[in-house]
Each structure stands twice: as structure tokens, then as C-alpha cells.
Amino acid sequence: MEREHYGRLLRLAYLTLDDGDHPLSRARRAAAGAMRARRGGYPAKRARLVTILLTDPPTGRHRLHGLLFEPARIEPGPVRAALPEFPPDERLAYLLYRDGLTAPEVVAELSGHLAIRFEDVDRVVDAVDARTGLDEAGQRAEIEAFEPDLVRLRPPVTVPPARRASMVGVTAAGVVAAVVLAVSATVFSRTDEGHGTPTLIGARAWLASSAPTVEEWPSQGGLLHDAALLRRAADAWRGDRRDPPVGRVAVMYAGTVDGASLVVLRDSPGPRDMPSVAQYFERRRSRGVESVRKLGTDAGQLVMVGMTWRYLVPPWLLDVRVAVPSGRSPEWQPVAVRDGLSAPLPWNWFTPRCQNYLVFQMTSGMQTITQLASNDPRSAAPRVWFRDAPDQEPPKQEPQRRVPPKRGTPEQKRLEQEARSAWAALNAVACAGAATLSESGDLRLGRLWSGELPDGGGRATLLTVDSVSSGAPGTSILISEDGRALSERGGTNSDRVSSGATSAAAVWWRSPRRWRLVAAAGPGVARLRSIGELGSHEDTADGRGEAPLLVVPGPRDGDAGRLPVVQVVAYEPDGDRTVITPR
Structure with a gap:
């Protein structure tokens, strides 16, 4: 813990003092002085560091350190590039804010040495936001990834042959340098990322x-x-x-x-x-x-x-269970985890099927985590969010403890139906080609519509599949109740909207009688209208929570490559609209 505190203090000192001259020695002295605060933990050490930075006069760069070492050549990110544009006291205010303090707490930390107001803190934070173009998480990630004490030995100076004879004391100087390096080894512990124990x-x-x-x-x-x-x-x-x-x-x-x-x-x-x-x-x-x-x-x-049928599991994921996605319903098997490594899974689960992926479910706090993992250590392991199941969304606040519903109640039936729909969606993703898992990032699955198809097509769901991590345009697919694909992948407007409520999708579906265009939207879309070779058709939300749905008759025969040219326009209540092309 003390080492972690020192690393955070050193980073804070270096970024405050950095004017382009690599003030590593000054930052180390300031961080070492701050570490002498014995009580109060990291906040007390940080307060002592603030005092040192604002009151101690600069003493220049350590000459011996500059002779033997030079900073590792790491290209600065947007935050490090922006900070030298501000005076040191403003840099310090910004860094304290990004270190987890609120604006009033930053003022309280600095007011003993500076005349500073809340507005001054907000101003410098907004200015860095504007210069970097990063959000708070991106800025904090860059700051925490920066390690100022990564240094390397300077290369030896090349001496012309004519001067070699006059260098009588070079051997003695080399011995002295070796002694200095040995004494300094505990201070300069990380000399090069390219060598040594990880x-x-x-x-x-x-x-x-x-x-x-x-x-x-x-x-x-x-x-x-x-x-x-x-x-x-x-x-x-x-x-x-x-x-x-x-x-x-x-x-x-x-x-x-x-x-x-x-x-x-x-x-x-x-x-x-x-x-x-x-x-x-x-x-x-x-x-x-x-x-x-x-x-x-x-x-x-x-x-x-490797090919050991085992998985590494981080310690914050508990109660691990796994199922093969090809079944009509999940047959969950508990997975024992010891010292971060799971017990081996049955080898016969890894036959070529469903893109060679398994479905894992774990708990993290009060949240259920769903993840797809391959039997190939080189393949992606996408995490899955369900847009129509609130408890599966990324937590925006501390989750509240839920009381399980009583058996036989409408609430329990609703949850059971959601569980069946979620499993059908996972089956479609892994086994029916709704997504190419080896190339995907995390996935967000959304159910736009569920109901009976015409011409005796049975009950189906129009599913959207969006890649959360990559930001690539999403797709849609029409699936049966057991996750079978009833259509090829279709188009969505997910590359233009940020909310699942304003999403819409359209696919071509071949019924027992003819081709049909099926388009549906979330509750944030007021109207859907199809235009093109099938003429104009539209459907409007009824005001009772029912989102618009279009099922437009198409040609009675023909293959998928010769379907009519059609586009679907999704209108939002405020007048915005997006165009979807079924693929």
C-alpha cells in the first residue's frame, strides 16, 4: 500500500512540476517528503505534498541523475500535452480534482497557500476538457497509466580517438559510476520496461x-x-x-x-x-x-x-456457472474456481458448434454478468448486456437489494419470460449467426418486438445486436422462440442513435407464402414509414406505449438478391429521423 501511495504522489508531483524539463528528481524529493506523514493515510500524504509543491523553492535538476539517466521516451497523451499550457498551481488544482476531490475539497486543500475559488477549479477543468477532447474517464485513465519513474540509462558518450590518450582517469571514473549505480539501485528500481521481472x-x-x-x-x-x-x-x-x-x-x-x-x-x-x-x-x-x-x-x-478447458476468472466475479448455448433452455453447471483458475470443463462441450463458444453467468455485487467465452485462447470473450432487462444494464448507481417475487405471481411470470427471451437471444448470437463473436467487442442485445408473424409464421422476436466496444453499426435478426434465425441479418439505425429507446430495425422475412418486410422500433420512435418500390406504408405509435410496427407484403417469389429496393424512415417525436436499409 505504501508503494502504491508513493506512485500516486510521484505522478501528482511530476505532472504539477513538468514544464518540459523532466523534473523527475524534484518530483521524487517532493513525494519522498510527503511520505513522511505517518498518520491519516493517503489524504494526509497528499496534503503534505501540496504544501511541499507550493512552498518549497525549486532546487534545479539533480546533476548526477541527469548524467546517468534520461526519461523513457513515452509519447505524451492529450492530458500531458495540455497541462504545460497552465501554470503549476492550476495544474495542481486540476490533478487534485481528477484524483477524486470535489471542487470545494480542492479549494480547501489549496486555500492555505493560494487565493482560489470554486469557479477557478471549474474553469481549469473545463479548459483541459476542451483541449483534450476526452471525457472524465479517459482523462483519468491517461493520468493513472502514466509512470514518470520509467527511466533508462544514458548511452555512453562517444570519444574521438585523438582524445582517448588524455583520459587517464577514465577507469577510476567508471568504478565510481558503478558504485553510484549500486547505491542508487533501490531508488531507480524501474530502469527499463524491456528487461527484468514483470x-x-x-x-x-x-x-x-x-x-x-x-x-x-x-x-x-x-x-x-x-x-x-x-x-x-x-x-x-x-x-x-x-x-x-x-x-x-x-x-x-x-x-x-x-x-x-x-x-x-x-x-x-x-x-x-x-x-x-x-x-x-x-x-x-x-x-x-x-x-x-x-x-x-x-x-x-x-x-x-491454452487447450486445458480451464479459464482465468477475476476475483470480483463470483458464483460462476456455465451452459452450452445450443440447448433450447440453459442447463447451468456450477464452475469451481480456485486461486483464480477454474476447474476443467467437460471436454465434449468443445465440439465444433455455436462458434465454439460457451455462455457464462457470474455475479458481481448485486449484478448478474453474462459473458460468452471461446475454447480458443486467441478469440474474444464478449460480455453481453440485455437492453430489455434493467438489472443487466451497466450499473449507473449503487444497485439496491431486490426481494425475489413470489411464485405464480405476474411478476415472476414476467421474469421467467424475460429469462426465456434472453436465452433465445444468446442462442441466436452464438448459434444462428446474429453476430460474429471472434471479431466482436461487448454486445448489447435489444428486443424491439415480439409477437405472431402472419401466414402462420409463428411467434418471433426482432432482435438488435450492437457492439458496445467497437462502435461498429449494429445488425438485426428475426428469431423464433428457441433462437432459430428466421431471416438474414438486417439493418438498424444504431450507428446514428445513442439511446435504445430510439432504435429501429428492418429485415426481409420469407413467409410460407411470400416475402415480407418486417420493421419495428423502440418506444422513442413515433412513426415508421417505408418508401421505395413497394410504395409508401406507415405505422404510428398508439400513445399507450405500443411502438410502431410495419409488416409490408413483398414479392411472392424470387431470391434474396433480387428483392425490391426499400428504405424505412424512423421519425422521433422531436422531428429527428433516420433511414434504415434492410440488407
Whole structure:
């Protein structure tokens, strides 16, 4: 914990003092002085740092440090590029605000040394927002990813041959430099990301965040003490020509699995990219990195371990259960997890079907997490949100404890119907081609319409599938009650709207008698109208919560490649409209 406090204080000091001259020595002295506050935890140390930064005069750069070391050449992000445009006291106010203080708390922290008001804090925060173009989470992610104490040795100075003879004391100077380096080793602990043992993340690191990510995934496993193994694994990944790591390398798991030594590592590319996960194995006759996968999101994901039928599970996901998505209804099986590694799943579950994916459900606090995971460690593991199930949405506030409904009540029947619809949607995504899982990020599944199709087509649901992580345009598909695809993928307006309530979709469906255009919308759409070769047809919301629905007769025969040219216009109550083309 003390090391973590020092790292946060050093970052705060460096970004406050940085005017382009790399003030690492000054920042280290300030952070070390702040660490002398013995009581009050991190807030007290931060308050002491503020006093040091605002009252201690600059003493210049440490000459010996500048002679032997130079800062690692890390391209600054938008926040680091913007901060030098402000004076140090405004930088400090902004950084305290992004460190979790409110504007009044920032004023209280600085008012003993500066004449500052709430409006001054808001002004500098708004100015940084405007210069960076990042939201609060993006700015905080860049700040937390920056590590100012990453330095490297300066290369030796090249001496012309004519001057070599006059350098009588070079050997003695070399000895002195070696002694200085040895004494300074405890201070400059991270000299180069390209060498050495990878970072270990503490077992309780994730408890400090309300929404932990892979950055807080603690290092687990029985071989964490084997520094030589960890170093070999990290060096092997750094030497990978195809997918080398970016930034700091950290250990997620190190242990013995099926007689092999396994090390799972992840890198730290910063806020502009997602981290990658590499798996290093040492077996009796082989060793090396066997897979590297870039995560679709920095949220905690399940990671398939080689071909062992096991998964890494972050500690904030509990009560893990799994089912094969091809069944008409889920047959959930509990999964035992020990020291971050699951027990092996039945090998016969991994036959070629449903894109080789399984459905996992876990709990995190009071929230249920649904995730699809492959038997290929190189494939994505998308998390799934259900737009029509509020308890599946990303939590916007602290979830409240719910009382289970009584059996046989309308509320219980509604929940059971939602569970059946959710399982049908998962079946359609994994088995009916509603999404290509190996290429997708997290998925948001929405039910626009459920009802009876004409011409004896039976009961169906018009499902929308949006990729949350990639931002790519979504698709739609018409599915039966058991998740079978009744149409090809259709178009949606999801690349133009931000709310699920204003979404609309359209697909072509071949009934037993003829082709039909099926279009539906969420409650935020007031009217749907089709235009094109089928003429003009429209349907309007009835004012009682019923969203518009269009089922337009098409040709009686013909293949999908020769269907009429049709577009659907979705009108919102405020007059905005979007155009959808069924594919």
C-alpha cells in the first residue's frame, strides 16, 4: 500500500512540476517528503505534498541523475500535452480534482497557500476538457497509466580517438559510476520496461475500485515466487516479433497446470488501446509464448488457458456457472474456481458448434454478468448486456437489494419470460449467426418486438445486436422462440442513435407464402414509414406505449438478391429521423 501511495504522489508531483524539463528528481524529493506523514493515510500524504509543491523553492535538476539517466521516451497523451499550457498551481488544482476531490475539497486543500475559488477549479477543468477532447474517464485513465519513474540509462558518450590518450582517469571514473549505480539501485528500481521481472499486482488492488478492470486483476497462482520463470516468460513475450507487449508487463497468473508451468501476462498500452494477454508455457520438451490476444475491453474478462478447458476468472466475479448455448433452455453447471483458475470443463462441450463458444453467468455485487467465452485462447470473450432487462444494464448507481417475487405471481411470470427471451437471444448470437463473436467487442442485445408473424409464421422476436466496444453499426435478426434465425441479418439505425429507446430495425422475412418486410422500433420512435418500390406504408405509435410496427407484403417469389429496393424512415417525436436499409 505504501508503494502504491508513493506512485500516486510521484505522478501528482511530476505532472504539477513538468514544464518540459523532466523534473523527475524534484518530483521524487517532493513525494519522498510527503511520505513522511505517518498518520491519516493517503489524504494526509497528499496534503503534505501540496504544501511541499507550493512552498518549497525549486532546487534545479539533480546533476548526477541527469548524467546517468534520461526519461523513457513515452509519447505524451492529450492530458500531458495540455497541462504545460497552465501554470503549476492550476495544474495542481486540476490533478487534485481528477484524483477524486470535489471542487470545494480542492479549494480547501489549496486555500492555505493560494487565493482560489470554486469557479477557478471549474474553469481549469473545463479548459483541459476542451483541449483534450476526452471525457472524465479517459482523462483519468491517461493520468493513472502514466509512470514518470520509467527511466533508462544514458548511452555512453562517444570519444574521438585523438582524445582517448588524455583520459587517464577514465577507469577510476567508471568504478565510481558503478558504485553510484549500486547505491542508487533501490531508488531507480524501474530502469527499463524491456528487461527484468514483470510487475506483480497486489491481492487487494481491485478492492480500491468500484469498477475494477484488468489493470487491477491481482497476480495469482502458486509460482509467483519463481522470479526466474516470470522473467523468462516476460522476455519471451518481449521478443515476440508479431505481437510484442506495449508498456509495462504484469503477471495475471503463474502456476502449474497439467504438468506444465504457465505464466499469463498482460501489457499496459495506455488509454488509447486495449491491453493484450499472452500465455507462456514451459513443458518437458518445449517452452514459449503460445497465444496472444488483444482484449475487446479493459473490463475483467474470462481468459481461456491454452487447450486445458480451464479459464482465468477475476476475483470480483463470483458464483460462476456455465451452459452450452445450443440447448433450447440453459442447463447451468456450477464452475469451481480456485486461486483464480477454474476447474476443467467437460471436454465434449468443445465440439465444433455455436462458434465454439460457451455462455457464462457470474455475479458481481448485486449484478448478474453474462459473458460468452471461446475454447480458443486467441478469440474474444464478449460480455453481453440485455437492453430489455434493467438489472443487466451497466450499473449507473449503487444497485439496491431486490426481494425475489413470489411464485405464480405476474411478476415472476414476467421474469421467467424475460429469462426465456434472453436465452433465445444468446442462442441466436452464438448459434444462428446474429453476430460474429471472434471479431466482436461487448454486445448489447435489444428486443424491439415480439409477437405472431402472419401466414402462420409463428411467434418471433426482432432482435438488435450492437457492439458496445467497437462502435461498429449494429445488425438485426428475426428469431423464433428457441433462437432459430428466421431471416438474414438486417439493418438498424444504431450507428446514428445513442439511446435504445430510439432504435429501429428492418429485415426481409420469407413467409410460407411470400416475402415480407418486417420493421419495428423502440418506444422513442413515433412513426415508421417505408418508401421505395413497394410504395409508401406507415405505422404510428398508439400513445399507450405500443411502438410502431410495419409488416409490408413483398414479392411472392424470387431470391434474396433480387428483392425490391426499400428504405424505412424512423421519425422521433422531436422531428429527428433516420433511414434504415434492410440488407
